[in-house]
Amino acid sequence: MPALLRRERITIEMMLTESMEDYLEMFYRIVAQQGYIRPVDLSNAIKVKPSSVTRMIQKLDEAGFIKYEKYRNIALTEKGMTYGRFLVWRDEKLKEFFRLSKENVQVEEQVEGVEHYITPETMKFIHKLILYFKADPARLQELEAVECQGDDPEQEDLRYLRAWLFRHSG
Numbered sequence: 001m002p003a004l005l006r007r008e009r010i011t012i013e014m015m016l017t018e019s020m021e022d023y024l025e026m027f028y029r030i031v032a033q034q035g036y037i038r039p040v041d042l043s044n045a046i047k048v049k050p051s052s053v054t055r056m057i058q059k060l061d062e063a064g065f066i067k068y069e070k071y072r073n074i075a076l077t078e079k080g081m082t083y084g085r086f087l088v089w090r091d092e093k094l095k096e097f098f099r100l101s102k103e104n105v106q107v108e109e110q111v112e113g114v115e116h117y118i119t120p121e122t123m124k125f126i127h128k129l130i131l132y133f134k135a136d137p138a139r140l141q142e143l144e145a146v147e148c149q150g151d152d153p154e155q156e157d158l159r160y161l162r163a164w165l166f167r168h169s170g
């Protein structure tokens with residue numbers, strides 16, 4: 001069993017929410033860049049109310065991902081570093097994966113739409129696909145040449161799908 005799972009019992013309350021994952025990912029990016037997080041770095045990076053940032057910081061602190069004292073710099077714990085590293089990696093690999101496509105994939109929006117529901121195992125599979133197609137440009141051309149057998153939903157009216165919001169907002 002991976003070390004992270006062995007060390008503690010997982011209860012649903014310990015699970016990261018989507019926005020906790022987003023924050024932790026951002027914290028990791030800042031730490032990777034400059035080694036520490038000052039409160040001012042957060043007000044620069046986030047365009048939400050300071051009160052919700054504070055609440056998020058407290059939740060991540062209670063869950064053991066960061067160490068926070070008021071008015072001091074924020075540090076990532078070992079667990080925070082491990083998860084943050086994974087979240088950044090997941091984000092980068094998913095973008096890389098969607099960019100393999102010549103379809104009109106809206107990469108940023110699609111990553112935001114799926115990232116929190118992809119398991120490490122699926123990420124491994126996606127990573128393999130990326131490596132496979134990047135190893136030889138002929139493979140990508142071959143992929144492009146594959147004909148779908150007329151079962152693509154291109155002509156359907158699918159405007160009630162949640163995904164429509166991604167395609168048509170902004």
Ligand code: MN
Pocket residue numbers: 018022112115116
């Ligand atoms: Mn997200």
